[in-house]
Amino acid sequence: MQNGCFGVHFVHVDENHAGQRIDNFLLGRLKGVPKSRVYRILRKGEVRVNGSRAKAEYRLQVGDAVRIPPIRVAEREVSAGPSPKLQQLLEQNIVYEDAGFLVINKPAGLAVHGGSGVSQGLIESLRATRPSAPFLELVHRLDRETSGCLMIAKKRSMLRHLQEEMRASRVVKVYQALCCGRWPKGMKRISAPLRKNELKSGERIVKVDPDGKVSVTHFQVLHRYHAATLLEVALETGRTHQIRVHCQFAGCPLAGDEKYGVDDCNRQMRQKGLRRMFLHAAQLQVHLPGDQVVEIRSPLPDDLASFLTTLE
Template sequence: MTEIQNGSLGVHFVKIDENHDGQRIDNFLLGRLKGVPKSRVYRILRKGEVRVNGSRVKAEYRLQVGDAVRIPPVRVAERDVPAGPSPKLQQLLEQNIVYEDTAFLVVNKPAGLAVHGGSGVSLGLIESLRATRPSAPFLELVHRLDRETSGCLMIAKKRSMLRHLQDEMRAGRVVKVYQALCCGSWPKGMKRISAPLRKNELKSGERVVKVDPDGKASVTHFQVLHRYRGATLLEVALETGRTHQIRVHCQFAGCPLAGDEKYADVECNRQMREKGLRRMFLHAGQLEVSLPDGQLVDIRSPLPGDLAALLTNLE
């Protein structure tokens, strides 16, 4: 992306490259004009202050390689700049990259690290990775993992790959397999749960997901790997990818995830803490994706040491 600034007027002219090809103009502006209220961004679009190749465009216009975008001078509110990632965190992220090519990478996300900033988190994995690789022109999350979930997380290095991988996920062609420890004895013969999920927001702002007939279709597949006294180790495959899907479907089956504070079994969690569990037992252990050229990539991440140690203690 090439940028030219007219110093006397404060007008910016940006030439679009492949990293923004296909992106909506409103999303492009929201990403560039951080700190500017969303209403202000849409107002300058409606008034025609933003131009593409000299012409007015609507918010849904999709940018193309070579487009020249005129961005008017906009006052950006001063904000406290969050501290960057520590050298230790930067090193940890680089060490946890389990796959990388020219178009995307997969990082073995540590538990406890949010995938992005917001909701009281100033710095997430994606912001930390961008700070670690300041010369990378494009780094975007392909999907998300809950903060306490560890394992395989895809990051696109090109917008074309971002679109490809998200299209693959929407079509159900990306295999995502997790290992989960649930409380109690998993019902025999229960290998598939199809229960619609609805996302609700409490007055506190907390998100809670519940099984609801009016919710979105949600399907999860389960396979018992091992039965312990008071707990069951499961291999879980997602057919759909709803917020908190595995957690809520396990709760729906009467066997919530060990260490899950939101959909918890309080007594089970207490017993698991005594055995050494310090977080929710959910690990994204495998991703299988097809690249644009048809190559199939199978990426695996072994169970982290803290979760493996817990299983040893349960034996």
């Protein structure tokens, strides 16, 4: 790493940063600066908004002039960026786009963001593919092995709107999932609170726990196979690993799920050709500002569709 230094500079806030806390705004701009240093320059009044001191919790408004003082940063090594093949794949997999957001059919195996040994995820790769885009942020997340509909906001105002819609349970999310065994007849709804736990190894795991957060999932059987059941799954809440843990709770974990699944079932499914967890985000329905309703569908990808034919 090499050290660099920013001189005093001013940033004028546009709509993409309106409503953002100034501490988060600075952390995003001053990559390589320790968080403690960012909060120190705020406390000391070195950061000014329209000529006045600003507290960390101040929310920016359109037209604000933010003065950022000289600050030394550690320049991180620049990653190679996404390959031309990945850039082309991402653009080809955009299934809906307007001025405010886009929906991409996320390929299985691609993490939504970098971290935990992943240098570049989908969002970093998409930003590199569209360098002139002023704002691209994940609205929600999908597990690395899950394919299907993923929303990306192109404006901060749309990010706030879509996340508020999700908090109010007004976004319809429908998945297709293959579970091991025979799904219990009549089981169409599971309401079981979920709680995140961290193991000594540092791995995070989610469990059904009376002290967890309210979690509700709706299920409909699409097809019964000899040793598996194809389900349509709709989320009423959106907890981490919710579908995977609720299926495990029902005694029918997802096929190919290495964390919550059953080894014998996973081994049998691998022998039949399943190469990953069978979970696909098949449908989204969202209400946009102005009461426009958008419905996006993503068909089952070829690898999962062809695998089902082996179960017939």
